Each structure stands twice: as structure tokens, then as C-alpha cells.
Amino acid sequence: MESTSEVAGGRPTVAVCVVTYNHAAYIADCLTSVLSQQVDADVLVWVGDDMSTDGTSDIVANIARAWPGRVHHMVHASRLGPIGNYRAIIEAAEGDFVAHLDGDDIWLPGKLREQLAALAAAPGCSASCTNALVFDDEREPVGWFSNAISGIFDTAALLRRGNFLNHSSLLYRAEFRERILALPPPFIDYRMHLTLSEAGPILYTSKPFVGYRVNAAGSMLRRDNEAVRRQYFEAIEKALPAVSPKVRAEACADFLRRVFFRSMSLRRAALITEWWPLLSGLSGESRPRFIARCALQVIAEGMRQAIQATGSFLLRARLRVLYFR
Structure with missing residues (x-):
């Protein structure tokens, strides 16, 4: 699994890490929403395909051929699971910033432009997240991900409020990705958010820049709520000594x-x-x-x-x- 990219001078490069498994119904919309972002940056996409069996691989391969050098299709030789999949593409991705996106979600116009500007104005912050519009499998709107007010959240604030950050909105400085890779699996996105907040607070905007598909087939929350609870507890337990x-x-x-x-x-x-x-x-x-x-x-x-x-x-x-x- 080799992926290479050229980083142009003077413009930041955003490495977008997309994980997918059997997202044939969603993955084209997902990748199109990334490639259509209007932003003064080089946007490169790494798609971690965890041995999909429903035609997802063919769809991603076709998009990668249409966008040579922009979309890198990484098909794993064996099933890695959600965390193993993310780790593989985070390790391969190259850029000044790293963004995460699940293959059944989409980005809304202006997402990267808003976040890059916010992080440029707040050099002490490690990452940025946004709110999300929530929709169902039929793309019908069902609400908003959170009612949290825009602000800057440190580790203590994230622990008080619990997990309200949408993972598919996450954008962080690439210098902190080793902190993510150092986490022992399994873990949930809340553990990533808390880990990044230890490097610097997280910027949050209440404006929705993600389309989040709730309870999609293949969602970990839908499959194994008990495992999520255990990993949520571990995330809290590891972060508490600092507060x-x-x-x-x-x-x-x-x-x-x-x-x-x-x-x-x-x-x-x-x-x-x-x-x-x-x-x-x-x-x-x-x-x-x-x-x-x-x-x-x-x-x-x-x-x-x-x-x-x-x-x-x-x-x-x-x-x-x-x-x-």
C-alpha cells in the first residue's frame, strides 16, 4: 500500500482520510463532496477500503482513475476493522493538516475554507470541528448533531460536556497525528478528541459543515453499543489525571x-x-x-x-x- 503526493510550496496540503466498508450507496457522494471543496489548499484524499464486498471498491477505483494524484485508493489485504483502517491511512497520508471522514458522510460547501481560516487565526489550537446536519439513509433531514455554542474547548471542557464533536468534521494539524497513532486500539473518536485537546484546545463552530448519516448500516454505534460504552469509559479514565x-x-x-x-x-x-x-x-x-x-x-x-x-x-x-x- 504505497501512496505518494507532492506538496506545493506556499499552499497548505490537507490529507483527507476516508474510511469505508460496504458503503456502495454513499461513497461516491462522500468523495465528490471532498473534491468539490473550494479552498486555497491542495486537497489529497486517501481512501481506506476495508475489503468491501458490495461494489464500493469498484466505485472508489473509478473515482481514483478520474482524479489521478488526488485520490489514493488503499485496498487492504485483510480486514483491519474501523480503527486499523484509520491507522493505515493516517500513516500513509501526507500533508500539513489531516482530516477524517467516514465513507457514509459528506462535507458541505465551505467546510475546509472555514476550518483552515479558523486554525490560521488560532495557532495555539490543535484541531477544529464543526456541527453537522443529520439525515437518514434516504437523505431526509432529521436534525442537528449538537446544540453546542461555538467556542474553544480544552480537555476539561470536553470531559464536562461529554462527546459532542462530530468525527467527520475533524481537521487537525499533522504534527499531532503521531499522538493518534500512538493510541492503543480499540478506541472511539472521543479518545482522539481528548488526545488532541491535550496538545492544544479544539476550535468548534456551531455552523454545520458536515452531512452526518445517523444509524447507517455498518455503523459501529449501531452494531455494538456495549463496546462503545467500554471505549468511552477508557477515554475518560485516561484523560482524568490531567484535570x-x-x-x-x-x-x-x-x-x-x-x-x-x-x-x-x-x-x-x-x-x-x-x-x-x-x-x-x-x-x-x-x-x-x-x-x-x-x-x-x-x-x-x-x-x-x-x-x-x-x-x-x-x-x-x-x-x-x-x-x-
Whole structure:
């Protein structure tokens, strides 16, 4: 798997890392959305094809032939899985900035131009993320990824709020990619975001520059929610030593809130009993204080969900926010 690129002087090069597996219905739109970005930069694309079996490989190969030197099609000799796939293309990619994009998502016009300008104006920031429009498999809009306000988020802020950054919007300085490659797999995108935030805060804009496909076939969140929970916990656990005791407790309470609502939707009270000892111990707070903190988180989330459901009913709209912050 060899990929080469020429970096033109005076213009930044953006290495776009696209992972795909059986995305035949989506991958052409995905790559077209990258190649059509109007930006004063050289945009090179590395597509990690994890032995797709549905025709995805043929589609990517045709696009690579149409864009020689711009699109690099990397077909792995064996299945690597999502993280192995990302690692392979991140290692191969060359550029001043690295962007991540899942093969079933798309970029909206102006995405790279907005982020490159923002990072140029904030040299101390390690990365940039944007909001996303959320749509279903039929490309029907269903809402927004997050209601978070634009700002600069350090590690403590990301731990307090939990994961609200859209991974397909991620753009970071290439000097920090070794930090990503050093992470022991498996891990989720939240671990990447926290790791990058340790190198410098992350710029976030509430303007949506990504089209995010929710619950697409092949999504890890759809396939294995328990694995995601485990990796989410590991991401928090590894980041906590760098923050204050209060932030530690807030991060643990936020995660337990997520577990609570997941247990409600699955009707599995055992999830609470499984995670309570781990999170209570990790929080460092007394049992009564941590219970009170978690209760406030659950009540606040319940109110947010009730307000959203009521608004959708009154407005007869199905648009919603995936991650309230």
C-alpha cells in the first residue's frame, strides 16, 4: 500500500482520510463532496477500503482513475476493522493538516475554507470541528448533531460536556497525528478528541459543515453499543489525571447519565448496577455527593428531552438534536 503526493510550496496540503466498508450507496457522494471543496489548499484524499464486498471498491477505483494524484485508493489485504483502517491511512497520508471522514458522510460547501481560516487565526489550537446536519439513509433531514455554542474547548471542557464533536468534521494539524497513532486500539473518536485537546484546545463552530448519516448500516454505534460504552469509559479514565477533582466527578456523572438513559431505552436495569461501582469509584466523591450530582444530570437531561419532544409535537416537526450540550 504505497501512496505518494507532492506538496506545493506556499499552499497548505490537507490529507483527507476516508474510511469505508460496504458503503456502495454513499461513497461516491462522500468523495465528490471532498473534491468539490473550494479552498486555497491542495486537497489529497486517501481512501481506506476495508475489503468491501458490495461494489464500493469498484466505485472508489473509478473515482481514483478520474482524479489521478488526488485520490489514493488503499485496498487492504485483510480486514483491519474501523480503527486499523484509520491507522493505515493516517500513516500513509501526507500533508500539513489531516482530516477524517467516514465513507457514509459528506462535507458541505465551505467546510475546509472555514476550518483552515479558523486554525490560521488560532495557532495555539490543535484541531477544529464543526456541527453537522443529520439525515437518514434516504437523505431526509432529521436534525442537528449538537446544540453546542461555538467556542474553544480544552480537555476539561470536553470531559464536562461529554462527546459532542462530530468525527467527520475533524481537521487537525499533522504534527499531532503521531499522538493518534500512538493510541492503543480499540478506541472511539472521543479518545482522539481528548488526545488532541491535550496538545492544544479544539476550535468548534456551531455552523454545520458536515452531512452526518445517523444509524447507517455498518455503523459501529449501531452494531455494538456495549463496546462503545467500554471505549468511552477508557477515554475518560485516561484523560482524568490531567484535570481537577471537580471535572473528574462531572465527567463520571455525565457518563452515568448516558448509561441511565440507555438502560431505560433497553429496559436493562443491570446496566446501572454494572457501571455504578466503576464510575462512583472513579469520581473520587463521596457516595451521597455523587448520587446528587448524577440525579441533577438525569433530571436536566430528562427536561431537555421533554422540551424537544413537546416542541416536535407542537411544530409537527421531526427535527431533533442528537447531542444536547
